[in-house]
Amino acid sequence: MRHPRIVITAIAIAAAATIGGISAAVATGNSTPSPAAASRPATGSSYGGQQPTSLATVQTASATVQGRTETILVDAKGLPLYIYQPDTPTTSYVTGQLAALWPPVVAGTPTVRGATGTVTSVPTTNGHQVAYNGHFLYTFIEDSPGHVTGQGVQNFFIATPDLGAGTSPTAPAGSSSPGNSYGY
Numbered sequence: 001m002r003h004p005r006i007v008i009t010a011i012a013i014a015a016a017a018t019i020g021g022i023s024a025a026v027a028t029g030n031s032t033p034s035p036a037a038a039s040r041p042a043t044g045s046s047y048g049g050q051q052p053t054s055l056a057t058v059q060t061a062s063a064t065v066q067g068r069t070e071t072i073l074v075d076a077k078g079l080p081l082y083i084y085q086p087d088t089p090t091t092s093y094v095t096g097q098l099a100a101l102w103p104p105v106v107a108g109t110p111t112v113r114g115a116t117g118t119v120t121s122v123p124t125t126n127g128h129q130v131a132y133n134g135h136f137l138y139t140f141i142e143d144s145p146g147h148v149t150g151q152g153v154q155n156f157f158i159a160t161p162d163l164g165a166g167t168s169p170t171a172p173a174g175s176s177s178p179g180n181s182y183g184y
Helices: 003-027 096-099
Strands: 059-066 068-075 083-084 110-114 120-125 127-132 155-158
Touching: 068 155
Parallel strands: 059 110
Antiparallel strands: 059 068, 083 155, 120 127
């Protein structure tokens, strides 16, 4: 098995999503969850065209990114947010298995705190995906609040408050991307 940690994580997410989907269905009064609800990750992000039950909030936090303390963007649960370099302002290229590892942040009416950028909700194949200054936002299943592990992996880069429209982040000078390659 080439990447057993990823496979085990994906199985755990599928199990947690199934349980989370059942809980969400009961909370909304539905007796059975929809297939899309059953496949939704338990991280609070969703994809597959479904809308979350609460607003996604983009806020700032301090975190260590490749050995340096930086102010980054995080979601409402404190998970680090990333952008995917190949995306365009209107098209998210993160779908399928890639979206299972890098869940898109979705919300109908996103809010922002602590940053001066503009957050929008753009209809994509993932649902109403949240963008910051024209960059779609994602979390990474390997991260936890304050713990950044996906910087530079497969063209994903940490989102920062100063991320401008039309700019693409790159790895900091003198650093290299992490050695793990997930081979999507």
